Amino acid sequence: MNLKFMDKKIRIITGLFFMGILVSGFAQTDSIQVPDTNLELPSIAENTSVKKDSTNGFKRVKLDGIAAVIGDYVILDSDIDKTLIDLRNQGASTEDVTRCGLLGKLMEDRLYAHQAVQDSILVSDDEVNLTGDRQLQSLVQQIGSMAKVLKYYKKDNEADFREELYKINKLRMLSEKMQQKIVSDIEITPEEVRQFYNKIPESERPVIGAEMEIAQIVKEPEPSEDEIQKVIDKLNSIKADIEDNDASFNVKAILYSQGPSKSKGGAIPSVTKESSYVTEFKDVAFSLQEGEVSEPFETQFGWHIMIVEKIRGQERDVRHILLQPEITQSTLDKLKVELDSIRQNVMDGKYTFEEAALNFSDQKETKFDGGKLRNPQDFGPRFELTKMDPELYNQVRNLKDDEISMPIFEQDPRGGAPKYKIMKITNRYDEHVADFAQDYIKIQQLAKTEKQYKAIKEWMNEHIEDTYITVNEANRECEFANNWVKE
Template sequence: MNKIILGLALLVSMVATSQENDSIPKVPEEPELEASLDIEKDTVQNFKKIKLDGVAAVVGDYVILDSDIEKTYIDLKSQGVSTEDITKCSLLGKLMEDRLYAHQAVQDSLLVSDDEVNANIDRQLQSFVSQIGSMEKLLKFYRKENEQELREDLFEINKLRMLSEKMQASVVSDIEITPEEVRQFFNKIPKDERPVFGAELEISQIVKIPKATEEEKQKVIDKLNTIKADIQENDASFKIKAILYSEDEGSKANGGFYAINKNTAFVKEFMDVAYRLQEGEISEPFETEYGYHIMLVEKVRGQERDIRHIIISPEVPESAKEAAKSELDSIRVKVNNGDFTFAEAALNFSDEKETKFDGGVLRNPQDFSARFELTKMDPTLYNQVRNLKDNEISYPIMEEDPRGGIKYKIYKITNRYDEHVADFAQDYLKIQELAKREKQFNAIKEWMDIHIEDTYISVNEEKRDCDFANDWVKE
C-alpha cells in the first residue's frame, strides 16, 4: 500500500495543468556525432563502423532517439535527482507516454498556440536569468550562440510538454469522487500502512490595501485612453504598447498575451471583460484590485480567448500606507482587548474579499482546506507566522503583491495539529484527494491501454525486452 500512496503522490505532477517549473532545466545539447574514419583517395582502409545515433522508438508522429534517453538520464543526474532506481527502460517508457499524449492531443484538436508557448518561454527565461545572473551567462550555460537559438530549443521542448499536459488534463478533467468512494478507499488501506500527516497550522489574516487618490487614478485612466487612441487611430501595435507600458511582469515581455478559458483563475472583473468583448475589440479602461487595464481580444476559439492587456497601477502616497498600517495596529489592540473577535474584525475591516467573509481564514491552494502542513508551506508565509504562539496576533507586515501594489497584514494562528496517522474524520479532505488521484491514475491507465492499441508504435528490437509499465511492444 505504501507503493500505491507513493505512486499517487507522483501522479500530482503528471496530471497538473498549469504550473511551470521555474528551476533551471538542462536544455538538451546538440548530439555530437563521432566516428573513427581513416580515408584515402579512392581507397577505404581500416574502416570501423560506429553507431552515430539510433531510433529507440516511434510513437505516432514522434521519433525518440537513443540520445534522447541519454540526455534525459544526464539531465536528471545533473539536477540532483537520485537515479539509483531509474533505468534506461523506464525513461524510454516515460518519453513514449509523453509523445503518445502529445500525438493524441493533436488528433483531438487540443492545440497549443505558438503565442502560448512563447509566453511560457518568456516566463521561463525571466526566471532563469534572475537565477543565473544574465542572459549571457545563461547562453554560456546552455552552450548556445544567441538567445534565438536557445528559444528555438525551448520552443520544441515546451510545445511537446504543453500538448502532453493538455491531453492528460483532458483525460481526468471530468473525474469526480463520491463520499462512499472515499470511505471505501480509506477502509482498504491496512491500519499499519495508513499515511502519516505532518504538523499543521490553521491561519487567519486581516488585510488592508492602501488606496491611491482619485487624482492619481484619473491620471492612469487618461494614460490608458491615450494608448488606446494611438492604437485605434494611428494603427499602433497593442503588443508593443504592452511591452512599453504594462506593469504585469508575467506578460509584458510577450506583449501582454494570455490564452484563457472559462476556468482560468483570473479575477472576475478581468474575466467578465474578456468574455464581453468581440474579437478585435479593445475595452475601455477598467479597474481590478491590481490596477487599471485595457484589453484586446485577439482571437476567439469557442470558450477560449487569446487576449492582450496593459495594466497600470496608480501611485499610492506614503500617507495612505501609514494609515493602513495604523488601522491594523488599532484592530490588533481592540481584538486583544476583547472588543470583538478576530473573525468579526476580518469581516468588517479586511480589504481581501477572498478571506474576509470566512473570518479571515486562509485556504491552502493545494487542497483548499484551512490547514497548512509546516514542511510544505510557502516559505514567505512560513517565515511570517513561524514564531507566533497560539491565538497570538502578529504586528502589521508589509507584503508586495507580485501582481502589483502592496498590502499590510496581521496574522493569527487559530489551530495547531501535531503529526498524526490519517484519521477519516479529521483528515477527510486529504483522504478524498488521495482517493481521487487513485481514480485518475486508473483512468489514465485505461486511456493508455486503448490508445496504445490504436496508435502506430514501433519499439527498436534492442528495447523490446524492457519491462515497461505499459504494453508498448506489439506483436
C-alpha cells in the same frame, strides 16, 4: 506526507504523470527554462550516416537506431538522450532515472497520442503554432537572441526549429488531451474514501506533518481623489505623446510604469480570455485593435493604459503602463491605528475575531469566512509548516494560541497598494498519523489519485493489446511498468 503505504508505481504516477514533470522533447510546458550550456543536446540524427576518415576513406559510424514503434510513432535512441537532458534543464532530479524508464514513458506518451488520433481528439494547428511561438519568445528572452538559440539546438534556421517544435508540441498536446479524457469523469464517493482508508494497514498509514489554520483582518488604503486624478492626467499625457508625437510605448513604460513588467517595456505576451489576469485587464485587451492605445482604466493594482501590439486568433500581445496613486504615510498610519483598535476590542471580548473580519476587513476573499486563509495547494484551511510560504510562516511562527499579532505592514507582491493586517492562528495540529475524520480532504485526494491510476492502468493494458507495438531487441530486456514487449 509520508506516502510509504502507497505502491511505488502509484507514487511515480502521482509525481510524474499527474504533475507533468516528465517532459517530451524540448519542453513540457509553454515556457522553457534557460538551457544548461554545460550539457550538449544531441541533434536529431539520421537513421544512417557515414563519416570520411583521412586514412581509410569512408567508414561506418554508430547509427541513431529505432528504439521502439508505437502505432504511427517512431522513437529513436536520440529521443531518449534528449529527454534525459531536457529533464536536467528543467531542474528535475535524474538520479533514479534509467533509459528503460524514459523509454517506457516516451512509449506511453505516443500511445496516448496515437489513440487520441483514433478517437478524433483534435489539436488545431493554430493552437500548436501559438505554443511554439511562446516557447521561442521565452528562449530568445532568456538566452539573448534567435541566433544563440539556433546554435545551441544545432539548427540551421528558424524554420527547421519551428517544424521540430511543431511535431513535439502536437504529440505532447494530443497525449495530454487523451490523458485528460481518461480521468475527466472519475469521481470519488465518501464510501470509496472510507474503503481506501480502511485497507491501509495501521502501521503504514501516512504521517501528516504539523499544520495550522490562520485567519487575518486586512485594511487597505484608499488614495485621495486628488491623487487618483494626478495619475489619470499623467497617463493621458503619456497616451497623447504616443499618439500625437509617435513616442515609443516601450520606452514610456520603462521610464514611468510601476508594474513588474516595467523592465520589459510593459510587455505581456499571449494574453487570452482564460489567462489569470484580472477581468478588467482582459476586457480592455480584447476591446482594442492592433496599435490602439486604451483610455486610462482601473484595476485592483492601480491605473493603466494599454496598447495591443499583435492579435493572433484568441491571443493578444500587449504592453501596459501601470501607475499607482500615491498613498501618504498619514493614510497608512491611520490604518495601523484602526487595526490596533480592532485588535484590542477583540482581546477585550467586545466581538470575536471572526465578527471583526466580517465587519472590518477589506479583503473580500477572506472576510466572509471569518478571515480564514485558504491553502493554494488544495484550497483547504490548513497549512503544513514545512510547506508554507516562508513569508507567511515568518509572520505567524511566534504567535501563541489565542494571540493576535500586532499590525503587520505588507507590500503586495503583485504590484498592488501596500496594506496592514493582523493575524491569528485559529487551530494547530501536531504531526500525527492520518485520521479519517480529521484528514478527510487529504485522504480523499489520495483515494481519487489511486482510482485515476487504476483507470489509466486498465486503459493502457487494453490499448497495448490493440495497437501495433514493436520494441528494439536491445530494449526487450527492460523491466517496463507496462507489457510493451508482447509475446
